[in-house]
Amino acid sequence: MNAFKIFSENGMIALSMRDNYEHRPQQIEMAAAVERALDTKTHLLVEAGTGVGKSLAYLVPLILWARDTNQRAVVATHTKALQQQLVDKDLPFLKRVLGDFRYALxxxxxxxxxxxxFDQLRMGDLYEQNEVEHLNRLFAWSAMTRTGLRSDLQAEPPASLWAKACRQADLCFGKDCSFHRDCFYLRAKAIEQQAHLIVANHHLFFADMATGGNVLPFHKAVVFDEAHQVEEVATDYLGFDVTNFSVRYLLDGLLSQRTRKGLLTRLTVQDHEVLVIRGMVDGLRVVSDNFFLNLHPFLQKEPVLRVRKRNLVPDILSEPLLELQDALLAVSVENHEEELEVKAFAARAGAMALSVRVNLEQSEEGFVYWAERENQRYRLVASPIDVADTLREDLFGKLETVVLTSATLSAAASFSYIKGRLGLDAATELLLDSPFDFQNQAMLYIASNLEDQKAEDFQEKFDHELRSVLSVTQGRTLVLFTSYGQLRKSAERLRKEMPDLALLCQGEMPAYRLVEQFKGIPNAVLLGTASFWQGIDIPGDALQCVVIAKLPFAVPDDPIVEARMERLKNPFFEFQVPQATLLFRQGFGRLIRTKTDRGAVVVLDSRITTKSYGKWFLRSIPKCGITDKIEEFRKFFEGLREK
Ligand code: SF4
Structure with a gap:
């Protein structure tokens, strides 16, 4: 059995789908390329436009390879939505088509x-009075649930309660645990061990890589879908950070400030050493508060500060944390479980001390350092500026086959940018157009008078142009901003001047609810920033217009972006333009999701035609009609309504 035959017009997929089958040459080409990469143990980059059907194109060869060679592969996605599509729809379908194979989420x-x-929490009275009701519900659920997964709960318990009851890697005793026979997590791990295919997210994949393979079962191949996000997620896992909340969480686990209970009160031997450690924990609370308060003057004006010099604040925290670690390791324990738990807390204290030192001494080469504040939470962060060397060695150097795929991986038809960022030196490259007919399904309208973003009357002109567009579309429009400030200003004005439109703004409710409401209201306009450029899938008539408020250049006031740019000779063309092009294509890609969708993208940033770099953006999107005349845009929409 090979992938080509399975996808052909008389193949197993066509026979199973019957009238729903669509012959897509791009899908067959992609499946054959994935099959070749697995057979030859090489890496592959595939950009597959919307509608190629890329998930089936990589799943089929992966399943055949894993089943034939009795090996395991991982598919890692960025979003939960795609993960659910794979597990709830694509894999059950392929099981019917391909016969027996095993997969696990x-x-x-x-x-x-x-x-x-959970037993400790209940029996040791480690909960607070206001948590009793949730605790009782959790108890009733724990007796009935088959998975033990938080997502199976009808109503989520408070995060603070779940944190005391959930599995934590360093506090999990595995086979040594007295509850191991009924353990939900170990049961799930046993199923994963039997699977040919594991579906995970990027975060879990990199958590596995960062811990040397302690999270996922052994595998030789991985497909990253939504691979344009890989660099950001990998960066998160390769740094050092410490917050006042994480220190407090450590100390409360030992001896809660409110309940005065914790690991220290549960130990069988309550000797002088334990009493001393209790005093240390109380002392550390004060030290930690002072340490993080010392950051406050630096974060008063701006919530994020790039730290360029060593010892921004005095290091009063790492030494007491190390003393706590030593004291815990010297404590007398009565049994193996106590020993494991004490060691885990000691290791946490040691890791926090290390994070504090790395941040203050700036001891890691090639890292960028910053401090940030969000309400009462203070954080010190040290992050690698480039992850290319690490990925070259630990990802591409260790796995036989890594496939990176997304609708947007290339900039100006080249993969050089993404390859350089990820440290991928050798890979087969494949660029597959979307099978959709963009010439007939879409148009691009570019406003011609919005070039000088710094002009005093820019916001005025922008709002005027946005109103003109919305008076044509009368809803079914997604407006993508690059800053929350501009979103708010425009929303305020639209609410006053176009009261008939149903305005849905990011931040007013969770993103998924905004999208659900948007789908159900014909005159709705959805205003979003950041995540709305990439994660939204609204097929059909509910979305007929996507407005791009501004070309999405990364702002250099983000410490990582700034540090990455500093390393380049021409950061604008080597980093900002390719990065913005990828995001622009993601935004553009929100519009046409099926072969029957029709609509327009509007760009309210005239630099796309007046600046030399504008052609990067225009060349990167599928060919479709382009106009700078609002009348033509209006006619296009009248045509849509007639159909
Ligand atoms: S093995 Fe024990 S400690 Fe680990 S998750 Fe299961 S019940 Fe918890």
């Missing part, structure tokens, strides 16, 4: 109820 351990910690 892997989620982070903290999503599982830990029976041991």
């Amino acid at each position: 892997a989620v982070g351990g903290e999503n599982y109820l830990c029976l041991r910690r």
